[in-house]
Amino acid sequence: MNDIPSKPRVAVVTGGARGIGRAIGEWFLHHHYQVALLDIDGPTLDSALAEMAPAQGLIGIHCDVSDPAQVQRATGQVMARFGQVNALVNNAGVAIFKPCAEISFAQWRSVMATNLDGAFLCTQAFGALMAQGQGGAIVNIASISGLRASTLRVAYGTSKAALIHLTRQYAVELGNVGVRVNAIAPGPVETEMAKLVHSVALRSDYYDAIPMGRYGTVQEMARTVGFLCSDEASFINGQVLAVDGGFDAAGVGLPTLRRHIGAPG
Numbered sequence: 001m002n003d004i005p006s007k008p009r010v011a012v013v014t015g016g017a018r019g020i021g022r023a024i025g026e027w028f029l030h031h032h033y034q035v036a037l038l039d040i041d042g043p044t045l046d047s048a049l050a051e052m053a054p055a056q057g058l059i060g061i062h063c064d065v066s067d068p069a070q071v072q073r074a075t076g077q078v079m080a081r082f083g084q085v086n087a088l089v090n091n092a093g094v095a096i097f098k099p100c101a102e103i104s105f106a107q108w109r110s111v112m113a114t115n116l117d118g119a120f121l122c123t124q125a126f127g128a129l130m131a132q133g134q135g136g137a138i139v140n141i142a143s144i145s146g147l148r149a150s151t152l153r154v155a156y157g158t159s160k161a162a163l164i165h166l167t168r169q170y171a172v173e174l175g176n177v178g179v180r181v182n183a184i185a186p187g188p189v190e191t192e193m194a195k196l197v198h199s200v201a202l203r204s205d206y207y208d209a210i211p212m213g214r215y216g217t218v219q220e221m222a223r224t225v226g227f228l229c230s231d232e233a234s235f236i237n238g239q240v241l242a243v244d245g246g247f248d249a250a251g252v253g254l255p256t257l258r259r260h261i262g263a264p265g
Helices: 017-031 044-052 066-083 106-131 154-175 192-197 200-209 219-229 255-259
Strands: 010-014 034-041 058-062 086-089 135-141 179-186 240-243
Touching: 010 066, 010 106, 010 179, 010 255, 017 034, 017 219, 034 066, 044 058, 058 066, 066 106, 086 106, 086 219, 106 135, 106 154, 106 179, 135 154, 135 219, 154 179, 154 219, 179 219, 200 255, 219 240
Parallel strands: 010 034, 010 086, 034 058, 086 135, 135 179, 179 240
Antiparallel strands: none
């Protein structure tokens, strides 16, 4: 990282109360940013703030990112507190895993509203502030499910694929005013939610499909986001970086053959 600027940079992280979002907020704090965490889950957000607790450098805002009025209100609160925005991470997301013939239109719209509409609204609002200031960086948290189709992910995967294209659309326009827009596409990540919903059999399937043979960590996701927001990534714009241990590169897989390869000698 470069030397600490005289005026601290400000990062906004949506879905910042837990998991990847919280780890990203902690990365920014550790690298001397002031941070605003936005989340729809008020109690969990309050708990995270109490545990993170740096005196003046952190605020939490209860916000449903799919609601334009709430996003505008959150924008005003961030500016009132910090006076600028230098980085935005669109991490807020929901998932409903059902067969494509069974998912309802209301469930489809719920996923799209948070995962896609939320990123659109927050980028419009906070991106405009960056464009009026000294520029900045935006990172969208997509998913490997936006790059490759998978069972039960008709809504989730489609929302993330759309988010990847939204990233490129914004990168083309906001790049003209000094705002870089990129995305990461995490593979399976070791979160509390994953521990609850991923069965032993499912985890074994993922281990077989991922060349590195493990889940990613929230800290690995946060470090990648931090890099894309940093000056070291100053000419990276409109890109999607799969942070997945080689999951996407492996394609179909064929675990039976891979087991015979063994470790390098």
